[in-house]
Structures are given as structure tokens and as C-alpha cells.
Amino acid sequence: xxxxxxxxxxxxxxxxxxxxxxxxxxxxxxxxxxxxxxxxxxxxxxxxxxxxxxxxxxxxxxxxxxxxxxxx
Numbered sequence: 001x002x003x004x005x006x007x008x009x010x011x012x013x014x015x016x017x018x019x020x021x022x023x024x025x026x027x028x029x030x031x032x033x034x035x036x037x038x039x040x041x042x043x044x045x046x047x048x049x050x051x052x053x054x055x056x057x058x059x060x061x062x063x064x065x066x067x068x069x070x071x072x
Contacts, residue, residue: 034068041065 044054055062 038068041069045069 041054044057045051049057051062051065055065
């Protein structure tokens with residue numbers, strides 16, 4: 001491998017690593033938000049709120065609440 005290819009690969013490797021870290025952070029934040037929503041919805045259900053009422057309070061669909069509660 002010539003010197004130019006080595007330098008190009010080093011630069012690209014750093015870019016790819018940075019992109020991977022950025023993607024990981026973004027995914028972690030999204031998972032944290034989903035977990036927080038799950039905990040809030042689950043607590044409200046445990047306190048006697050209906051899915052319909054929770055959906056109304058947070059302006060989300062009942063289906064999205066049900067889906068989240070089933071996946072986490």
C-alpha cells in the first residue's frame with residue numbers, strides 16, 4: 001500500500017469511528033427516551049389511568065402507547 005493510500009485510510013478510519021460514535025450516542029438517547037416514556041406510561045397505568053386517557057394527555061395515539069408497552 002502506498003503512503004497516500006495509508007493516509008487516506010487513516011483519515012477515513014477516523015471519520016468512520018466518529019460517525020459510529022455519533023450514531024451510538026443518538027441511538028442511546030433514543031432508547032433512553034423510549035425507556036422514560038415506557039416508565040411514565042406504565043406508572044400511569046398502574047395508577048389507574050386508561051391508555052385512552054394517557055394518549056389524550058400526551059397527544060399520542062393509543063396504538064403507539066400499546067406498542068411501546070409491548071416492546072420494552
